[in-house]
Structures are given as structure tokens and as C-alpha cells.
Amino acid sequence: MAILRITDSGVLLDERPKGEEIALAEWRAGVRPEAGRFELFIPNTEDAEALAEIVKRFDAVILEFPDFKDGRAYTQARVLRERLHFTGELRARGQVLCDQALFMARAGFDAFEIGGGDAEGFAKAIGAYSFFYQPAADSARPIHALRAEKRAAA
Amino acid sequence: MYRYDEFDETLVRERVREFRGQVARRLSGELSEEEFKPLRLMNGLYLQLHAYMLRVAIPYGTLSSRQMRQLAHIARIYDKGYGHFTTRQNIQFNWPALIDVPDILDDLADVEMHAIQTSGNCIRNITSDPYAGAIAGEVDDPRVWSEVIRQWSSLHPEFSFLPRKFKIAVTASDQDRAAIRVHDIGLRLHRNGSGDRGFEVLVGGGLGRTPYVAETVREFLPERRLLSYLEAIMRVYNRLGRRDNKYKARIKILVADDVGDFRRQVEEEWGKSDKDRLDAPLDEVLRIRRFFAPPKFEKPGDASVLLAKARTVDAEFDRFVATNTLEHRQPGYAIVNISLKPIGLPPGDISADQMDAVADLAERYSFDELRATHEQNLCLPHVRKDDLFAVWRALDEAGLATANIGLVSDIIACPGLDYCDLANARSIPIATRIAERFADPASAADIGELKIKISGCINACGHHHVGHIGILGVDKKGEEFYQIMLGGSAAADASLGAITGRGFSSSEVVDAVDRLIGFYKANRGEGERFLDAYRRLGADPFKEVLYGDIAHH
Numbered sequence: 120m121a122i123l124r125i126t127d128s129g130v131l132l133d134e135r136p137k138g139e140e141i142a143l144a145e146w147r148a149g150v151r152p153e154a155g156r157f158e159l160f161i162p163n164t165e166d167a168e169a170l171a172e173i174v175k176r177f178d179a180v181i182l183e184f185p186d187f188k189d190g191r192a193y194t195q196a197r198v199l200r201e202r203l204h205f206t207g208e209l210r211a212r213g214q215v216l217c218d219q220a221l222f223m224a225r226a227g228f229d230a231f232e233i234g235g236g237d238a239e240g241f242a243k244a245i246g247a248y249s250f251f252y253q254p255a256a257d258s259a260r261p262i263h264a265l266r267a268e269k270r271a272a273a
Numbered sequence: 274m275y276r277y278d279e280f281d282e283t284l285v286r287e288r289v290r291e292f293r294g295q296v297a298r299r300l301s302g303e304l305s306e307e308e309f310k311p312l313r314l315m316n317g318l319y320l321q322l323h324a325y326m327l328r329v330a331i332p333y334g335t336l337s338s339r340q341m342r343q344l345a346h347i348a349r350i351y352d353k354g355y356g357h358f359t360t361r362q363n364i365q366f367n368w369p370a371l372i373d374v375p376d377i378l379d380d381l382a383d384v385e386m387h388a389i390q391t392s393g394n395c396i397r398n399i400t401s402d403p404y405a406g407a408i409a410g411e412v413d414d415p416r417v418w419s420e421v422i423r424q425w426s427s428l429h430p431e432f433s434f435l436p437r438k439f440k441i442a443v444t445a446s447d448q449d450r451a452a453i454r455v456h457d458i459g460l461r462l463h464r465n466g467s468g469d470r471g472f473e474v475l476v477g478g479g480l481g482r483t484p485y486v487a488e489t490v491r492e493f494l495p496e497r498r499l500l501s502y503l504e505a506i507m508r509v510y511n512r513l514g515r516r517d518n519k520y521k522a523r524i525k526i527l528v529a530d531d532v533g534d535f536r537r538q539v540e541e542e543w544g545k546s547d548k549d550r551l552d553a554p555l556d557e558v559l560r561i562r563r564f565f566a567p568p569k570f571e572k573p574g575d576a577s578v579l580l581a582k583a584r585t586v587d588a589e590f591d592r593f594v595a596t597n598t599l600e601h602r603q604p605g606y607a608i609v610n611i612s613l614k615p616i617g618l619p620p621g622d623i624s625a626d627q628m629d630a631v632a633d634l635a636e637r638y639s640f641d642e643l644r645a646t647h648e649q650n651l652c653l654p655h656v657r658k659d660d661l662f663a664v665w666r667a668l669d670e671a672g673l674a675t676a677n678i679g680l681v682s683d684i685i686a687c688p689g690l691d692y693c694d695l696a697n698a699r700s701i702p703i704a705t706r707i708a709e710r711f712a713d714p715a716s717a718a719d720i721g722e723l724k725i726k727i728s729g730c731i732n733a734c735g736h737h738h739v740g741h742i743g744i745l746g747v748d749k750k751g752e753e754f755y756q757i758m759l760g761g762s763a764a765a766d767a768s769l770g771a772i773t774g775r776g777f778s779s780s781e782v783v784d785a786v787d788r789l790i791g792f793y794k795a796n797r798g799e800g801e802r803f804l805d806a807y808r809r810l811g812a813d814p815f816k817e818v819l820y821g822d823i824a825h826h
Contacts, residue, residue: 166512169409185697186432187311188394188433189434189516190433190434191396191511191516193432193434194512197431198810221430222428222433222434223430226430246473247290248287248288249283250283250284251284251428252425253424253425253429253430253551255430262284263278263553263556263557264554265280266280266560267554267556267557270556272806
């Protein structure tokens with residue numbers, strides 16, 4: 120499984136080995152990671168907000184799209200980024216298709232586990248739009264803010 | 274009317290470009306139909322019984338003449354010369370070829386239109402009062418906030434893969450002409466005791482297999498807090514809405530399950546949200562508001578000598594004025610409804626030539642504005658009373674002067690088995706046969722307001738649950754049968770109809786409706802509508818009329 124990461128130099132395939140992954144259920148059962156890079160898998164049925172104390176110990180959080188039509192992880196991602204201010208890697212697992220990559224990136228994901236490794240398709244999809252109406256977990260300024268700026272400059 | 278700026282324009286063009294790429298991948302076989310399906314659905318493209326169907330958004334039902342002419346152009350060039358207006362103020366084209374769809378979307382973008390989110394499990398086209406800005410009694414023009422919501426909901430990164438589709442309707446009047454009580458979210462703008470404007474927020478209404486009238490989740494939400502509150506509702510729904518069963522996935526199921534708990538969850542989520550970041554800033558709302566400033570009305574007196582004279586001279590015109598026009602908030606003006614229910618033809622259909630004719634009238638007589646109504650009709654919102662006769666003559670020439678708004682032949686019907694692969698029965702032929710039975714204008718006027726709504730299956734696209742008389746097509750061993758429901762309403766007095774009993778065959782159903790109407794006429798009080806008579810008399814006598822003879826045999 121290749122991992123695609125959004126980096127400062129673009130969307131890149133990253134073949135480096137993953138960190139040590141434990142599932143939320145394992146954490147709750149008392150399992151603790153050994154050493155190195157820790158990754159937490161959270162099922163999409165969990166209320167991400169209740170996990171503030173747990174996620175801050177991890178380098179990466181993995182959220183799941185069991186089916187691309189199941190959009191619960193978008194909410195989890197935004198809560199992690201915007202409310203819990205999680206700054207580690209947020210990785211999408213499951214049916215992760217390039218046609219949803221932009222929504223994922225805007226919701227706060229910066230890494231994608233993909234089968235075929237279509238880095239080009241993902242990069243294109245993430246860059247398909249210049250402007251967005253609403254604020255989300257990414258750094259894009261909403262269109263109303265751009266309009267206000269333009270008015271101020273005029 | 275709202276006009277795109279460079280940001281709106283860029284977004285819509287980029288969407289067309291993205292979809293053009295996806296269509297190319299489908300045509301080359303790189304994408305399977307299964308993979309392509311969610312992508313086309315996000316762009317309003319369905320695969321129906323015979324062909325693709327493209328649903329074009331008409332935000333809150335407002336159209337300019339230029340936009341209407343472009344719809345006529347699309348109907349001519351890419352379709353079979355007509356379009357179909359829906360119950361959500363959209364228009365559908367029933368015969369586009371897949372390869373042409375990106376070009377159609379570019380043509381739409383040329384006139385500031387799109388098909389974004391007219392299908393799929395996302396926030397759909399925002400609907401509103403078709404008489405917005407024209408009728409008396411509004412606390413504001415509801416299209417201001419409808420446009421705020423349109424922008425916020427477009428390509429929303431968190432709410433594009435919801436458990437199920439999501440429909441929002443907005444009104445700013447106590448008279449509900451937007452069916453807000455049967456939407457996932459209904460918003461009623463009003464003033465509180467201190468004179469401030471805010472929304473009553475209703476959630477969880479809907480039709481389909483399990484109909485519900487919406488619950489009030491909040492009596493008064495200050496209007497500037499609209500978007501943060503909507504985000505809270507959507508977030509609770511996205512997290513907790515059912516995904517295991519498509520028929521229990523709408524927000525109405527979550528709300529009906531425990532409205533108190535739902536309200537608590539929404540308020541808790543909203544309490545934690547960064548409202549100042551999420552809500553539309555005041556200067557942006559002001560910017561949008563300017564587009565909905567009232568047109569520059571002339572100041573004629575309210576009484577039109579020309580109108581009064583023409584009404585005495587021409588009885589048909591007189592009837593048209595009585596049934597199809599309404600008082601405008603501006604003295605000397607009228608709201609003109611254009612019926613798309615000519616006797617004997619499919620409800621909501623309009624030819625390209627008729628679209629052009631209507632566009633000409635809007636340009637000449639109605640400040641370039643047109644509206645689509647949720648009852649599948651059109652409306653010229655601002656016509657001088659002095660011009661009514663000329664407008665009527667032009668409509669008549671275009672075959673659009675049917676004087677039946679709100680009457681027995683003004684029927685809502687879904688496309689049914691003639692087009693839709695979900696349907697169990699045909700809807701359109703039942704609608705046309707009922708309309709033909711009551712074609713005599715004097716008798717229709719005598720029957721008065723009567724809302725008949727017909728769906729070809731339990732998904733209820735024809736809103737049968739909220740018809741004064743609702744008709745539901747079912748399949749019984751390969752034969753089409755029609756169940757009759759009575760007592761529904763989608764207006765401010767919203768209610769769900771009750772099933773009367775066993776279904777009627779296609780050949781029996783029009784007679785059954787005829788018997789109901791006959792009974793009503795014989796038993797109504799002075800000025801009493803069918804619905805009110807039903808509510809007063811109860812279901813039993815109406816059932817007796819439907820089934821009594823049969824039971825006695």
C-alpha cells in the first residue's frame with residue numbers, strides 16, 4: 120500500500136515504512152506502542168472530539184472510508200484539526216479515490232493510502248479548484264474574504 | 274437577481290472542466306459505469322429508463338430571461354425540444370447524450386447556471402418562496418439568505434457524502450409557499466419580540482417512504498448565525514445519521530427517533546463551534562443583499578382602468594386574472610402565474626418555443642425576472658396591472674394561458690414509469706386524465722382550491738403525502754394500481770394524508786376522484802375548501818364514497 124503525502128514540494132508517493140500502528144480498541148485495552156513513530160487507527164464511528172487526550176500522543180492518525188460514500192471521517196478530520204488542533208499526519212484509509220481527494224485535503228487530511236499509486240491524478244484533483252466558498256481545515260481563505268480583500272484594495 | 278463575480282464564475286468553470294475530464298475517462302472506458310456513477314450524480318446526471326437525464330439547478334427558483342433563453346437553446350440543440358420543471362424549482366432535460374453534457378454545462382455556465390449538487394447525497398439546490406420580493410407580508414427577501422446558503426453548501430468538503438440527500442427550503446413569510454415543513458431543514462425568517470430578524474429552524478420533515486412533518490429545533494436563531502447553526506445540524510447528521518439502510522438514512526429518522534436528544538446534540542455542537550469564522554460576514558451578506566434590491570417600480574395607482582375594462586370585455590381573461598394572478602406588494606402591480614399544466618399534457622413540461630415566449634414576456638413586462646414554483650409552474654413576479662391583458666394575450670398565443678392555478682387540474686406529478694426506472698406505475702397519464710375530466714373551467718372554479726399530487730412509487734417525488742388528494746401508484750402482480758390518500762397539505766397548515774383503503778385500477782381511479790369531489794360539493798360549507806371539508810367531516814364519509822358501493826355488493 121503506497122502512501123501519498125501532501126508536502127511543501129507537492130503531492131508525493133512515499134515508500135518509507137509506516138510507523139507502529141495500533142488501533143483505538145487496542146489502546147483502550149492497554150496496549151502501548153514501543154518506540155519510534157506511533158500511529159493511531161480510529162474507526163469512523165468514534166466521536167473524535169472525545170479522543171483529545173489520546174491523539175496528542177501520536178504522530179499520525181488514520182481515519183477510514185470503508186466506502187467512499189461513507190463520509191463520517193470528513194467530520195472526524197475537521198474536528199481533529201480545527202477543534203483539537205492536531206498537527207500530526209492525518210491519513211485516509213479505505214476506498215480513497217482521487218475524485219474525493221480535494222474534499223479530504225480540505226477536511227484536513229495530508230496523507231492517503233492508495234492502491235494504484237496515481238500520484239498525478241491525486242495532485243490534479245487536489246489542485247482542480249482555485250477558490251472555495253467555505254472555511255474548512257485547510258489554509259484556503261474563503262471567497263468572501265478574498266472579495267473583501269479585493270474591495271479594500273480597490 | 275444575483276450575478277456571478279469572477280470567483281463564482283471560476284468555480285463553476287473549473288467544475289465543468291473537471292467533469293469534462295471525468296466524462297472523457299468514462300467514454301474511453303477508463304472509468305466503469307459504477308465508478309462514474311457518483312461523479313455524474315454530483316453533476317446532476319442520472320441514468321433513467323431510456324436515457325440520461327440532466328437536472329439543472331435554478332437557485333431558489335429565480336431566472337432571468339437570458340437564462341430562460343439558454344434553457345430553450347439547450348432543449349433545442351441537445352434534447353428533443355422541451356424541458357421539464359420539477360417540484361424543487363429545477364429543470365430537467367430527459368434526452369441528453371453523455372458526450373454532449375460537458376458542452377451543456379459550459380452553455381449553462383455562460384449564463385451563470387450549473388447542475389452542481391442537483392443529485393447525490395449532498396446539500397441540494399436551495400428552494401424558496403416563488404413570490405419572494407413580490408408578495409406582501411415578507412419580513413425580508415428570503416433569497417438573500419438562500420444565496421448565502423447556496424454558496425456555503427457548494428462543494429462543501431465535510432457535507433458532500435452525507436448518509437442521504439439533503440434539502441433546504443427558506444421562506445420569509447407566515448404563508449408557506451416553499452413547503453418548508455416537508456424539507457430536511459426548513460427555515461422561516463421572522464421577527465422576535467424585540468423586532469430582530471431570525472430564523473425558526475425546522476428539521477426532519479420529508480416525504481418518501483416514511484413521511485414526517487418537520488419539528489421546530491429552534492424558535493429563533495439570529496440571522497447572522499445561520500451558517501454556524503447549519504454546520505452544527507449537518508455535523509450531527511453526518512456523524513449520527515443511519516448509513517446501514519438507505520430508507521432510514523434521511524435526517525427525519527434521526528429527528529423522529531428523539532427530537533429532544535437531537536436538539537441537545539445540535540445545541541452542544543453549535544455551542545462549541547467557532548461561529549465568527551463559520552458565519553457569513555456582514556459585508557458579504559450586504560453585498561448579496563444588494564442584488565435583491567426591489568426593482569424600480571413605477572408608481573401607478575392600484576386600480577387599473579385598462580384591467581377593469583378588459584375583464585368586463587373578455588370572460589376568459591377575467592377568469593385568468595381571477596385564478597392565475599395575485600396581489601403584488603407594490604400597488605398597481607400583480608404577480609402572474611403561468612400554468613405548466615395545460616389540460617391533457619404532462620405537468621411541468623414546456624417547449625423551447627414556449628421558454629422563449631416566456632423569456633420575452635419577462636424581459637418586456639417583469640423587470641427581466643421569472644420564477645419556477647415548487648408546484649411545477651412558472652411565474653412573472655412583477656407585472657403592471659395595465660399590462661396584464663397584453664401578457665395574457667401573448668401567453669395565450671404560446672399555449673400558456675391555462676387558467677387553473679391551485680385548481681383541480683393544477684396537478685403535481687412525478688415523471689413516473691414513462692421515464693423513471695424506480696417507478697411502479699405511470700403518473701402522467703393519470704394526471705392528464707383527471708385534468709381532462711375536470712377540463713371545464715367553470716366547474717373547476719366551482720370546485721375551488723384542490724391540490725392533487727401523484728407519485729409513481731413510494732419514493733414520493735410527486736408529493737402524494739401532502740396532496741389534498743394524494744395518489745400513489747403501486748404495482749400489483751404486474752398491473753398498475755393507485756392508492757388514494759386524503760387530507761395532506763404542504764402549506765403552513767402542513768399535514769400528512771391518510772390512506773383510504775385498497776388501490777384502484779388505472780381505469781377506476783379517475784371515477785374515484787370524481788366521486789370524492791362530488792361528495793365534497795354536496796357537503797361543503799360556504800367557501801369551504803376540499804381540505805377543510807375533509808378535516809371537518811373526517812375520513813369516514815369520504816371512504817364510504819370511495820368504497821361504499823363495493824362493500825355493499
